[in-house]
Amino acid sequence: MNQFGISLYLGTGYEKNKEIIAKAREAKISYAFTSLHIPEESVNNYVQEAEKLLALCKSSSISLIVDIGPRTLEKLGYASFADLKQTSISHLRVDYGFTYQEIMDLSENFNIVFNASTLREQDIRELQRRNADFTRFSACHNFYPKPLTGLSLEKTRSMNDNLRRLGMTTMAFAAGDKELRGPLHMGLPTVETSRGTGVLFSMLQLIKDCHTDICLVGDIDISDEAWRGVKELSEGYVSLKAEIDPEYRFITDEIHHDRPDSSEYVIRSQESRAYASQGKLFPAQSVKPRGRGSISVGNEGYLRYSGELEIARRDLEPEPKVNIVGQIDEGSMQYLDYITDGMGFRLIQK
Structure with a gap:
């Protein structure tokens, strides 16, 4: 530490x-x-x-x-x-x-x-x-x-x-x-x-x-x-300001942690894997662009990964299996590449 x-x-x-x-x-x-x-x-x-x-x-x-x-x-x-x-x-x-x-x-x-x-x-x-x-x-x-x-x-x-x-x-x-x-x-x-x-x-x-x-x-x-x-x-965490859709603002209620085996493409919340088991449902929404800083939640198309919260570190191809639920504020974008190896992050609604 x-x-x-x-x-x-x-x-x-x-x-x-x-x-x-x-x-x-x-x-x-x-x-x-x-x-x-x-x-x-x-x-x-x-x-x-x-x-x-x-x-x-x-x-x-x-x-x-x-x-x-x-x-x-x-x-x-x-x-x-x-x-x-x-x-x-x-x-x-x-x-x-x-x-x-x-x-x-x-x-x-x-x-x-x-x-x-x-x-x-x-x-x-x-x-x-x-x-x-x-x-x-x-x-x-x-x-x-x-x-x-x-x-x-x-x-x-x-x-x-x-x-x-x-x-x-x-x-x-x-x-x-x-x-x-x-x-x-x-x-x-x-x-x-x-x-x-x-x-x-x-x-x-x-x-x-x-x-x-x-x-x-x-x-x-x-x-x-x-x-x-x-x-x-x-x-052990960094706060990220963001615009988040009203129905998904429950993701601001806790400190998330990137997986220890960090991806170069997305920040993956370890805690969000429990959302589906808590009874939350994630029906698929219309496909949207998945640019750097976009916040997504895996929908029902991702099966056992439904509910997993991710933040894109870079521009990615649109993905039907995720719902784009928010966007990291420009002022917080600089921190995305540093939230790695189990580091925590907290989303704050602007």
Whole structure:
């Protein structure tokens, strides 16, 4: 099951971070990324503000993934990294300035997160030589504030596949859609083509196209619609807006799941196979075009498959054995190719 996270910045301020964390908990998000050595993070009373943020995350059961550097302890006023174990920090992202032995020592108390873009083959070989437990390691991609500098889907997937083969957890960022972080305010995605495409779609791409385990929002805050989408995705389903014929609107009453053996042509609802056994009748209707996004229910001509709900992923030939009962809204069409392998979906009447 994929997991999800937000990003928190000291410069955002305690009250705003408190508001964001409350929305994150409502969305069943359990991770947050933050950096304790961003150059432009200018905050009065740095130590006090950092302690307040750590305490807020701990009281909210948010596990912090912290980007650290050699001077992090000095800035926070801690004597050792072991002292951080009592805080909400569960993951340390070590980018530079740490020896292999220091990383091994830190891994006894924390999950170690490497920079996925800068982890070298020689680093991996050296950690293997030291019998490192790679299941205790993660790799987090950068986010890219400057347009045209992000990674491609293909490169992100290739890197993630190599890391996962080692047993590591992969992390990447989706851009926000509401309050974008400065100084550029142009989104903080890992994948360049997802800049501005919407939070839910970006996360689906990270999960399905890039094989990412933990998807994080890089920016400060997201829209209410995006929060709902992330909450639903954390529960394993995606909502699809649609126009549905009145007599078939009973199909909106539940969460459906695509079959684990996904078809390239249609999304097939596992739950709908029970409709006929529940006594529902599906007499054949006039044959209609079966374009991409059309919602159909198998009629009596399909015998034991009568009642099965399908959504066309692509334009298909007209089929006398199905009744076309609705159409996915244009804004939801982009999600159809990502509802695969048992993922859930809910139809919402516009």
